[in-house]
Amino acid sequence: MSGGSSQVHVRVTDEPLSLEALSRAVGRPGAGAIVCFEGTTRDVERLEYEAYGEMARERIAAILHSCVERHGLEAAAAEHRVGGVPLGEASVIVAVSAAHRAEAFAGAREAIDAIKAQAPIWKREVEGASGEWVVGSLPTRPEPA
């Protein structure tokens, strides 16, 4: 397990996300388990996301590398959408692959938890013409390597 950059894929985009594409991105001959997480807009007309794009990409890549290392993953990928995300559509997708399912579940869970806690991304709930920034938490620092 080399930790090479081909094991990690990150994108921050204003286009709709593709679950199928992210799952394919982590497919490997040694992968018997793939776990995907999708965060979707619920109970509100739409969410609007804003990102500090370059930093979000770097933070998410560092998080995925750390998850690959800590859980012995075959590969890890994450994409975050910015701009408006209508009800039912995905704002973030994480996909990880591993030989077995225990590592895949643990790696995917750690990745999304860290992305939500550390990535400089903000969201606003929008109903009709009115919007409200969702109050979050100050970002946590990554654990020292």
Next chain:
Amino acid sequence: MSGGSSQVHVRVTDEPLSLEALSRAVGRPGAGAIVCFEGTTRDVERLEYEAYGEMARERIAAILHSCVERHGLEAAAAEHRVGGVPLGEASVIVAVSAAHRAEAFAGAREAIDAIKAQAPIWKREVEGASGEWVVGSLPTRPEPA
């Protein structure tokens, strides 16, 4: 949360599985988190699956209903492929949705663990012309309701 059958989808099929379709099947206005698990053929040319189809469907449906109930899921779906499944393709996909990610991860993990332990499905590793049944475990009984 009614436990109605529209919350649960099950299929046992000899066709390739679609991750996207299964994720869509569990999409709900109240779902903010979807977790999908794919079990894929690894390190071998192909796996061949055989199922006691009617019983597998009933067992998997019972498992998904129990997971919806126990974890307050919005919906749960599972499909299992039978026949030959080449390297890299999925033999089983589980998708569950929930308001939040903790329940979605817990529900998906419980569902795949129970399906593997209880569903009457067998597999054979095939390399070239030779095949070998994979030695598994006697099925566990579902916990009393």
Next chain:
Amino acid sequence: MVSVKLFAVLRERAGRDALALDLDEPATVGDALAALARHDGLAEVLARVPVVMAVNRDYADDDRSLHEGDELALIPPVSGGSAR
């Protein structure tokens, strides 16, 4: 006379996917398993491979009594899914 479905390694060794069984009534799952263990096509494999019986698509205990029209199946160790 009841019919018992066979799968996977059991189906292969018996060379068929179902097997007819003559049981004295009233019979239990345990009686059926004992009769199968003496059956020519299965005795050898059942000496090696542990099994459970399913009755009407539910796993059944040995003391479960069998009735006319029950759907019986012999279930060897399962290995479904992937990512062992």
Next chain:
Amino acid sequence: MVSVKLFAVLRERAGRDALALDLDEPATVGDALAALARHDGLAEVLARVPVVMAVNRDYADDDRSLHEGDELALIPPVSGGSAR
């Protein structure tokens, strides 16, 4: 003179996505934060909203010293992803 990127509620309240800051050298992150808290466009919102500063796209402590060409950004509480 350094430029500080603003996002989300800070960007909206300040009415712009970056802000120029005059700092005496040598300056630290803490000095920059203190200067921003006195800034007309931000004083009100920074009295309510906690922030951390990012330097060159890494979260930075208050005692981190700033250098010519550093990329500064003010990060309010994050709420990315979904499924709160």
